[in-house]
Amino acid sequence: MSIQAIKGVKDILPHDMPLWHHLEKTARTLFETYGFAEIRVPVFEYTELFARSIGVSTDIVEKEMYTFEDRDGKKITLRPEGTAGVVRAYVEHNLHALGSLAKFYYLGPMFRHERPQKGRYRQFYQIGVEALGLDNPSIDVEIISMLHTLFERLAVSNLKLQINSLGDSACRDSYRTALKEYLKKKLPSLCSNCQRRYETNPLRVLDCKADAPKFEDSPVMLDHLCDACRSHFENVKNRLAVLGVPFEVNPRLVRGLDYYTRTTFELVMPHEGAQNTVAAGGRYDGLVQEIGGPATPGIGFALGMERTISLLHADAITGSKPSLYVAALGTDAVLFTLPIIHTLRSKGLRVDTDYSGTSLKSQMKKADKSGAEHALIIGEEEMKNNRAILRNMRTKEQRDIPLNDAAEHLAVLLLS
């Protein structure tokens, strides 16, 4: 048995690259018009960074992280998400000194040890944005609106935007108390995981699919928001409406990471698939301080690239095609084409060939498959007559060109 790729990871083959490039280019262009600049942070960090920011009792930290000891005994983790690393870099390099608002975007692989299935891989790619330093609800709206616009530009419709508010640490405490009071009676009937979470993180109990039907009448966070959080949430809703961004409020929308506060949102696919969240994010006003920086509000989102690409209309997005396919018939002709190919490539023309020297029939097949616009044909006869044939693959028009300075002629013909 030959060696295979690690379970749950995927090779992204050249065939699929046009879709990836399209997504990346569309996102970069859009984000930069909104004033976000790219940041690249390491794919691994000290484990403690994720434990502290994501939360020790979350599933991600408890059982999904790729954690190992470095050779010097330090505990290292492959990043399971992007925000922690960006915030760490923000604090470490004093980027708050740049101004009151810092806006970043990033893209790259994330790693979680989950059981793979459709739309869920152990190495998967995210594009994310973070805006640090502003607690004005308008920045929430800017980010949500930008996300909405991105999918408009990608021509993906039928996504639903759900929003909710999780409150701040003060009003969440009061909600947590009310929720624990409510859950207390049901405790014996809950699953073991929920019984444990009742103590460590009762909000997450509501998220448990096994027990969820039992919580129809549970208190909801939105009824427990303090005045400041309520006002913030109202402003977010109003301003989304002003910008014409459609949304619905989902009072049971809970995030799986502990650092979220106030505004949270999620973009879900319409179909009843398993992994139907395409993008999600929210505000994390306590995170910078948690990591050791100055008290700084922040908000961001991440989108799953594989999931997004699955929604794109693949046939409308194609890669680049070669301009010229060189078909040489026989070894002598192959040798003769080498400098021609080299010269044309150095002038910037994309040239494909397979150096096979085999039959014209098979080489024309390959030329056709490659999508080349033109084919250059050189055989024994052409070499004798000091000419080469340039064929337009679409129109099938042919013309002779002199062989002794074929590269110059082709450059003039094809690079105009």
Added chain:
RNA sequence: GUGGGCGUAGCUCAGCUGGUAGAGCACAAGGUUGUGGCCCUUGUGGCCGCGGGUUCAAGCCCCGUCGCUCACCCCA
């Protein structure tokens, strides 16, 4: 971590109540065609995922194992 489905040629798959491998596509050579695409002929290519068991005989039945996949869970 828990379930279901599936592992046969590079790809998509067929293979009957068990009798020791097939098709299409792709690839290669040739024919035909004004010099490729259509068509025709021929050819290359398989430890039937792996290991055990039952049997005179296993691609097929049984057990185990690994892998893929979908769902639960979790999440982007």
